[in-house]
Amino acid sequence: MKVGLILAGGLASRMGGGDKPLLMAGGHTLLEHVLARLEAQVDRLAISANGDPARFSVFGMPVLADEFADMGPLSGVLAGLDWAAGQGAEILVTVPGDTPLIPHDLVERLGSAPAHAASGGRMHWLVGMWPVASRRVLRDMLAVASRGPRVSDYARAIGARAEELPAGSLDNVNTPDDLARLRARLDGTSTPGPARG
Ligand SMILES: Nc1nc2c(ncn2[C@@H]2O[C@H](COP(=O)(O)OP(=O)(O)OP(=O)(O)O)[C@@H](O)[C@H]2O)c(=O)[nH]1
Numbered sequence: 001m002k003v004g005l006i007l008a009g010g011l012a013s014r015m016g017g018g019d020k021p022l023l024m025a026g027g028h029t030l031l032e033h034v035l036a037r038l039e040a041q042v043d044r045l046a047i048s049a050n051g052d053p054a055r056f057s058v059f060g061m062p063v064l065a066d067e068f069a070d071m072g073p074l075s076g077v078l079a080g081l082d083w084a085a086g087q088g089a090e091i092l093v094t095v096p097g098d099t100p101l102i103p104h105d106l107v108e109r110l111g112s113a114p115a116h117a118a119s120g121g122r123m124h125w126l127v128g129m130w131p132v133a134s135r136r137v138l139r140d141m142l143a144v145a146s147r148g149p150r151v152s153d154y155a156r157a158i159g160a161r162a163e164e165l166p167a168g169s170l171d172n173v174n175t176p177d178d179l180a181r182l183r184a185r186l187d188g189t190s191t192p193g194p195a196r197g
Contacts, residue, residue: 001089002107004042005080006034007073007126008049008056008097009066014174019055021097023179026186030173031059033100041107042093046083048076072148073126074138081135092130099127099172100182103165114160119170123162125151127170134158 008021008031015023021031028036031047039045046062049055053063064083066075077094084092091113095102103109110117110129117127137158141149173179 001087002042002091002093002129003080003084003087003089004038004045004093004095005064005076005083006031006038006045006047006095006097007076008047009076010073015176015179019049019097020173022055023173025100025173025179025182030100031056031097034095034097034102035059037100037102037104038093038095038106041105043089044087046080047097048079068142068145070148071142071145072151074149074151074154075142077126077130077151077154078135078138078142081130081132081138084132085135090132092132094126094128094130096126096172098174099124099170101169101171102127103169106165109165110163111161114155114158115163116155116160117165117170118162119165119167123152124170124172125155125160127165128155128160131158 012018012020022029046064047056048064050065056063064079066079068075080092080094093107113129113131115129117124138154141154173182
């Protein structure tokens with residue numbers, strides 16, 4: 001069984017704070033775009049976010065808080081792997097909530113875990129497929145780290161493979177300029193809404 005995790009933690013400091021996945025583009029939040037593309041590809045979905053989970057309650061999914069504070073996205077990945085283990089899943093698919101245009105066949109393209117997405121030769125480590133059995137390696141890494149370990153270090157430690165995805169499908173929103181570009185791209189398109197929410 002494969003389950004999915006939408007990463008929505010972090011500080012969004014380059015956007016001036018707030019929840020990047022709740023920003024609007026093309027008539028939907030970025031999170032709704034991710035959901036609409038990922039939902040049919042996995043058996044269950046959860047959101048990784050700290051703070052008040054109520055702000056994500058409209059999506060009807062579990063909201064997983066980081067166990068290790070201030071350790072960056074890998075702490076969210078660990079929470080997702082622990083949740084996935086509890087669901088009886090073997091594979092966790094992660095997608096950042098600020099990456100709304102992932103392919104509708106992402107899981108098929110990634111193939112088997114561990115695999116991580118690349119575009120134009122650049123790795124997008126958080127668009128990936130993680131074996132749930134690897135979670136002990138990650139827990140050990142986080143338990144001894146004094147600051148957030150690099151996602152690439154963990155992915156490489158478990159033998160990650162890179163899969164090239166179509167150009168533009170991994171464009172993410174880090175800055176107000178990124179958001180303006182995305183809005184210009186989605187303006188006037190009829191993006192399908194999510195099946196829930
Ligand atoms: N669970 C969790 N997710 C995080 C954390 N930091 C970042 N993320 C997620 O990881 C992905 C990439 O995050 P970044 O854009 O690099 O970091 P950010 O904090 O969101 O934004 P900046 O402060 O501008 O770097 C996004 O989906 C974030 O939601 C964290 O500490 N915990």
